Amino acid sequence: MALIAFFASLHPDYDHVRQLMSELGETGRPYASAVNVWFSVGSLLLVGFGVGLATALPGTMASRAGVLLYVIWAALGVVVGFFPCDPGCRGQTPSAWVHLVLGGVASICILPVPTLVWLAVRRDAAWKGHGWFTLAVQFLAVVLAIALAAADYEAYVAIQPLRELAGLIQRLNWLLYYGWTVTLAAILLRGTR
Numbered sequence: 001m002a003l004i005a006f007f008a009s010l011h012p013d014y015d016h017v018r019q020l021m022s023e024l025g026e027t028g029r030p031y032a033s034a035v036n037v038w039f040s041v042g043s044l045l046l047v048g049f050g051v052g053l054a055t056a057l058p059g060t061m062a063s064r065a066g067v068l069l070y071v072i073w074a075a076l077g078v079v080v081g082f083f084p085c086d087p088g089c090r091g092q093t094p095s096a097w098v099h100l101v102l103g104g105v106a107s108i109c110i111l112p113v114p115t116l117v118w119l120a121v122r123r124d125a126a127w128k129g130h131g132w133f134t135l136a137v138q139f140l141a142v143v144l145a146i147a148l149a150a151a152d153y154e155a156y157v158a159i160q161p162l163r164e165l166a167g168l169i170q171r172l173n174w175l176l177y178y179g180w181t182v183t184l185a186a187i188l189l190r191g192t193r
Contacts, residue, residue, distance in 0.1 A: 016171065017165060025084050028087060043074050080103055127187065
């Protein structure tokens with residue numbers, strides 16, 4: 001998120017509350033290539049975490065499904081960096097359309113992952129108390145996914161006020177998943193000591 005803030009600081013016209021992060025990498029914007037490379041590299045790091053998660057979690061159906069969806073989410077983030085948005089991320093070019101579709105699929109993939117991971121580890125004493133945290137994360141993830149979908153709908157169909165909060169909603173969504181990932185990593189590291 002710090003790099004997103006840095007790239008945004010290079011564009012005085014950019015608004016974190018209103019604009020999506022992908023708009024920093026939109027076609028024609030200065031430094032767009034660097035932003036898109038960062039999106040891909042950052043997502044590649046998440047793919048690596050997903051692979052590590054697969055080795056750390058028990059081999060249950062829930063953990064396999066959770067890890068698979070996590071890795072798909074992260075891998076789609078890598079691919080999305082190769083398809084920049086058009087100005088305003090309106091989906092009016094083939095590249096922007098691919099970017100938006102893959103981003104939507106990725107959002108669907110990550111949505112159930114916290115609960116799937118919790119289902120995989122709920123009987124392990126090292127994860128005691130993680131269920132309440134997962135419940136909160138999952139609830140917020142669903143609320144933010146609905147809010148972002150509504151903002152996207154309003155942006156393309158009705159042009160209503162919720163679209164003016166799309167950037168904020170997206171950032172809250174990303175902070176939620178990054179925070180959950182960091183928490184998961186800390187629990188896993190604590191368990192290996």
